[in-house]
Amino acid sequence: MSAAARVGDPTGHPGTVAPPGVTSVLIGGRPAATVGTPHHCAAPPPATHPPSTVIGPGSATVLIGGARAARVGDRAGCGSAVVSGCASVRIGG
Structure with a gap:
């Protein structure tokens, strides 16, 4: 099982899981991230690219x-992975 991802959690090169997430579900006080939640990549030029979303695979369960x-x-x-989340909330599947 892996730590749950939330809005504001960091991604690999560098970036963050971006708002809005699921605002009706808070994990560690922040909106939950799901497949389809926006991702903001802050890589410096020339590596910048258009905004993307979290594509997963996400939890099947x-x-x-x-x-x-x-x-x-x-x-x-x-291609950038979520690198840290809420350690006290684990999600399987």
Whole structure:
């Protein structure tokens, strides 16, 4: 099981899981991230690219707001993975 991803959690090169997430579900006080949650990549030029979303794979067994829950290790459309999440909330599947 992996730590739950939330809005504001860091991704690999560098970036963050971006708002809004699922605002009705708070994990560690922040909105939950799901497959489809925006991702903002802050890589400096010339490596910049258009905004993307978390594409997963996400959890096959845990849905938040009808979408697969995102976890540490899930990737954004640019290939960057979520590198840290809420250590006290683990999501399997």
